[in-house]
Amino acid sequence: MIQQALFLLLLLSAITFFSKNSKKIVRNIRLGRPENRSDFPAERFKIMLKVAFGQTKMAARPIPALLHFFVYAGFIIINIEIIEIIIDGIFGTHRIFAKPLGSFYTFLIAAFEWLALSIILACAIFLIRRNVIRIKRFFGVEMTAWPRSDANYILYFEIILMSAFLLMNAADYRLTQLTYGEALSSAAFPVSSVIASHLPESTSSLYLAERFFWWLHITGIFIFLNYLPYSKHLHILMAFPNTYYSSLTPKSELNNMPSVTNEVKAMLDPGFVPEPGSTGSFGARDVTDLSWKSLMDAYTCTECGRCTSECPANITGKLLSPRKIMMDTRDRLTEFGRNLDMRGSEYNDGKNLLDDYITREEIWACTTCQACLKACPVNIDPMAIIIDLRRYIVMEESKAPSSINNMFNNIENNAAPWKYSASDRLNWAKNS
Amino acid sequence: MDNFPSTDSKNEPLVVPTMAELAAKGQQPDILFWVGCAGSFDERAQRITIAICKILQHVGIRYAVLGTEESCTGDPAKRAGNEFLFQMQAFTAIEVLNSYSIKKIVTGCPHCFNTLKNEYPGLGGNYEVIHHSELIQGLINEGRLTQADGESFKGKKITFHDPCYLGRGNKIYEAPRKALEVLDADLVEMKRCKSNGLCCGAGGAQLFKEPEPGHRDINIERAEEIINTRADIVAVSCPFCMTMLRDGIKHFEKEPEITVLDIAEITAKANNL
Structure with missing residues (x-):
């Protein structure tokens, strides 16, 4: 008894x-930003069965x-x-x-x-x-x-x-x-x-x-x-929902930010009425600015390092490590959640994911080659976090490296990333 | 795609029609060739552009380019975090493309390809988009390109470097290899190929900035791998990879032994174009 x-x-x-x-x-x-990852349930279920249950990506x-x-x-x-x-x-x-x-x-x-x-x-x-x-x-x-x-x-x-x-x-x-x-x-x-x-x-x-x-x-x-x-x-549990909610689009496709579409359409057409519900800052400075899926990714990471071992930046000695991106995101989110529990939602610890955890040098070293996405056995996407941090740096702070700003200026002024005149675009045909 | 009446196109001078010219004549091409900024302005990449045009003209596909009406797709801006600039570019380009009622596009660059194919539909640009490797693969499969009577690649050792935005990004691995398989050359794969392919180091707007400090540059790492295959030719299908790998091979002072060629250039040479 x-x-x-x-x-x-x-x-x-x-x-x-x-x-x-x-x-x-x-x-x-x-706490993350909303993103629809519930469409095509049958296809998602299949991915979960294959990748999480069947562990197909481990076979590499x-x-x-x-x-x-x-x-x-x-x-x-x-x-x-x-x-x-x-x-x-x-x-x-x-x-x-x-x-x-x-x-x-x-x-x-x-x-x-x-x-x-x-x-x-x-x-x-x-x-x-x-x-x-x-x-x-x-x-x-x-x-x-x-x-x-x-x-x-x-x-x-x-x-x-x-x-x-x-x-x-x-x-x-x-x-x-x-x-x-x-x-x-x-x-x-x-x-x-x-x-x-x-x-x-x-x-x-x-x-x-x-x-x-x-x-x-x-x-x-x-x-x-x-x-x-x-x-x-925790990956033994998270692997299942995380693969279920994986992206169904090609790895190289980045989402088109609807909040930006609203603003651009308004600029191009003064009569355009923006769709409601898409305000706030652009890109991510802290974990709460990231998609909820990026946050789920962070809890799913089991730190196996397959991403980092295939990252061209990391292989050649750069600071960037996709695994670190995921671990930093989880650490910051845990800290953010703890603050919320102990001190309430009004409290601000003055820290952010950007700079306090992930440095700019890491973010700018990414070639967006998607090797980390391919390598991850549970379909984690470190690139999404990197891009969201870049978006904040560029669109909210205007603090891109000067060479990147030059590229932006060239595209804006002559529709090419280099300083060539648009009127010279067909010169190759004349010289051939 | 309709064939033009069969002519001995090999001896004809290259004619590059623009959309504006065709529209003025009330004509519509079968396919738009989206040249891209590198293909338009970079001297080395211009030769790839010309090779693609020669192939199109040779097989008699009615094509056109936008010429001065073409603009950057916005890919490097988007990947560098400037979504505003990307969407501004996208809406402008879509307006031009839609004004000409474009249905099908072939690109000479995997980055343009990815953006047009995957990221434009959500902004109102819906086209059938193929990369030039898919065009060449299709033409070979249809028997319209023979790869026989031109420059012989027999006995040459060739390796193919997968571009991230064609391979991992869009799972196109076989199309560019098709152009090499028909050559009777000795094809070797690098250890890091196909879905494991190592980036050349240019993507994500890296081409436009200095790399972050590290123990070596990414293109040097890749060039070393290429040199280790003892290949005579490294085939690429992206103008960015072309720039990076040429620099990498130059770094090792191997440029007399190893030539970097786009699969379009190889195809054009093999067909004596």
Whole structure:
């Protein structure tokens, strides 16, 4: 009874705390500017299935793709086991699905055990890649102490969770073996039965061990769930909505700002009546000036660095790193949301995404080549943020680099980005 | 597209009709050739423009250019953040295009192509827009370009540099390669090709400014990759890439060994135009 009460308390607090933090994230994403990304639901659903569920974009790098697939498939499938754990926890039962499912249960638990083992191995290799081989992609200016620790914590966590699961099974198997003979089929425990043979024959300590690892496993899961909102690991949830709401237009297409269309039409035609609802500043200075989708992108980023490793500016040593753009946006948005919670909407901390987080040198280094968009396994668009920041610098501040201003002047005065007269446009035909 | 009566166009001088001239005669071309600013003013890119015109004339497509009525699409302004200037340019260009009832456009530049094709429809400019690589691919497929009786590229090693706004941007990877596949040349791909293609460094208005400090320029990085393929010719299909890659190859003093040619120039040479 005490165990059941304790479990219920733990379950409810885990859910309450998680939903509180989830609501904050949804609220923060909604601080962004509106943008319609709900059209063509069937096409969107297909993209989500392919990119998030099917992980098609991971395939570009086969080794991490395979390892990642084990962890991903393992976690999704092993989560079925959590249903049993929760029912057992609430009602004080033990392996409630074992009898009704029969041999299928044996198959399931056996599959879970193999998956758990492959997750442990994959995570160990991931740790080696990050900390021993030190793959370049996991480093860079934005990969400061916290992001690097965050990545390691996630991997340790997964290893602990899966070990607890296997040790729980091992103790349980050994215990039933000693008490009832072969009550539980050893076929269900392909991995843990190997561990079990090394366990002592004391039933009381085996019982304690089973309980300990059962609790460690489920408490670990609850803690892990509540770690997600603070971590890059949130991608396991965000990947799905983020790919659903991906842009359906060609990567090279930039949106035409309706607020500008209004003004330009009014300039060209004095009789033009502007459409309502499109005022405010042009471009983005802070996170709330960005589209909500850019903010969702920021929460989805798991800092894998595929974007940065393919960015031509970054490859050639420029300050720009698309991953940093995403991490800065999330950090600033988290800060903005925290200010909102603690000091209310009137408070202004005097900080902005532009300059306080992302420098102008980074923004101007982008060639808009879209390699980062292509590289991202969850369809994040760092270029949209870069362009919105440029729009603010140019249209609100008029502070473009002087050579860019010269180009603007040339287009304005002679309809070409260079200083040539429009009347000379056809000279090539005369000289041919 | 109607064929003009078959003539031995190879010996005819190049005639570049303008929309204004055709309109005065009450004629409408099958396709408008949008030359672009680089193709109009840049001396090197002008040769690409002329090659495209020669191809059009050779196969007998009735085309025209806007000439002095053409203007910048606004692409570099938009990518540099000046949406005002972009839309001003766009509305002006759309007005000209619509006044001539233009239905189909071929561009000599992937940036113009992307802007006209993807960004103009939302502002009232609806046209069928193709890039010159698609034009050439179509003509080869229809058997109207043979690539046989002109300059031989046999035994030449050629690599193709994908422009971002044609490749990644609009997923056109095969059209420009078609012009090379029919040459009987030795085609090599760089490691970073197609959707993984490395930018030349010019896009997003970079062509108009000095690069930010780094350990090298992007076109140098790309030129090194080109040199490592041991190619004799690097084929491009964008005037910006042309400028950047020529500078990159010059940087390594490799310009006698490696020539940068647009696929239109290669096609024109192969057809003895």
